Amino acid sequence: PGMPMNMVSMGTSGPATEVLCLMNMVTPDELKDEEEYDDILEDIKEECGKYGIVRSIEIPRPIEGVDVPGCGKVFVEFNSQADCQKAQQALAGRRFSNRVVVTSYFDPDKYHRREF
Amino acid sequence: SREKRRKKRRSRWMGTENEKAVIPGMPTILPADLTPDQTEAYIAQLQIEELTRKLRTGDLGIPTNPEERSPSPEPIYGTDGKRLNTREYRTRKKLEEERHKLIQKLMKINPDYKPPADYRAPMVKIVD
Numbered sequence: 001p002g003m004p005m006n007m008v009s010m011g012t013s014g015p016a017t018e019v020l021c022l023m024n025m026v027t028p029d030e031l032k033d034e035e036e037y038d039d040i041l042e043d044i045k046e047e048c049g050k051y052g053i054v055r056s057i058e059i060p061r062p063i064e065g066v067d068v069p070g071c072g073k074v075f076v077e078f079n080s081q082a083d084c085q086k087a088q089q090a091l092a093g094r095r096f097s098n099r100v101v102v103t104s105y106f107d108p109d110k111y112h113r114r115e116f
Numbered sequence: 117s118r119e120k121r122r123k124k125r126r127s128r129w130m131g132t133e134n135e136k137a138v139i140p141g142m143p144t145i146l147p148a149d150l151t152p153d154q155t156e157a158y159i160a161q162l163q164i165e166e167l168t169r170k171l172r173t174g175d176l177g178i179p180t181n182p183e184e185r186s187p188s189p190e191p192i193y194g195t196d197g198k199r200l201n202t203r204e205y206r207t208r209k210k211l212e213e214e215r216h217k218l219i220q221k222l223m224k225i226n227p228d229y230k231p232p233a234d235y236r237a238p239m240v241k242i243v244d
Contacts, residue, residue: 014147021148024159043128092144093136097128098177100137100166102159104146 013088016081018055019106020048020088022074025096028062031071037061043096048076051090052083060116070116075106139165153225160222161229167215168232176207212238 022044031037041059048054055077060070078084084105092103110116136144142162146155170176179185185203192201216238219231 012147013145014149017148023146023155024162039125040128046127047129088145090133093138094133095130095137098130100139100144100162102144102146102162104150104155105148107148 013105015105016085016088017105017108018078018081018084019108019111020076020078020084020091021104021106022076022091022096023072023102023104024099025074025101026059026072028068028071030097031059031061044074044076047091048078048087051078051087053079055079058111058114058116073116075111075116077108077111139169157222157225157229160218160225164215164218164222164232167211167218168234171208171211171215172234176204176211178203178207 025044026040030040037059041057044059045054045057048057057077058070058075060068060073062068062071076084076087078087088103088105091101094101139162142165146158150158188203189201189206191199194200215235219229219235222229223231
């Protein structure tokens with residue numbers, strides 16, 4: 001099938017950071033519901049905690065009439081790059097709500113500035 | 117209470133570290149320096165591949181437990197007395213519509229994108 005763009009570098013993570021970006025896990029619709037959002041947050045916290053110390057999690061939620069950057073992605077900040085790396089190895093390709101989880105490292109500065 | 121509810125429900129995570137989904141040609145670890153457009157295109161393509169696989173294999177993901185299925189609409193029967201809007205038919209239609217939307221989106225981001233061979237754009241209904 002036609003690759004969308006130059007996919008040569010796909011499958012390589014680049015240098016590790018302590019922030020993991022998880023994609024293809026949640027839909028904006030699921031995040032609208034308060035209980036569902038809480039459950040999703042809890043599921044992610046619990047699983048990521050198996051691979052290292054989780055410092056913080058950000059799940060951008062939809063806002064009516066606003067194009068929220070990063071909505072649909074999940075960001076997990078670990079205590080160290082090593083923890084983050086372990087989590088990436090463990091979680092990439094797992095299924096969450098039957099969707100295949102895609103991961104990448106994320107720039108910690110951007111994360112702290114909430115530039116999703 | 118919240119605690120009780122949490123104990124009853126299952127985690128959304130499936131499988132273990134050793135049971136990973138493999139989609140040919142679609143790695144699940146991406147470089148950090150992709151643009152938002154590239155990421156969006158990649159995720160759309162991955163979703164299209166998954167939907168294509170489901171439609172081709174007939175493994176539509178209908179829950180085996182009837183309690184987990186959504187309620188059925190009123191049945192519609194054909195002239196031969198067979199039901200037309202079966203769960204399989206409805207699920208297939210939903211997956212095809214989902215795939216159609218994703219393909220449209222991806223073609224907008226990347227005009228060179230070639231849709232899967234078995235993809236047909238749905239017929240446009242002409243309203244008088």
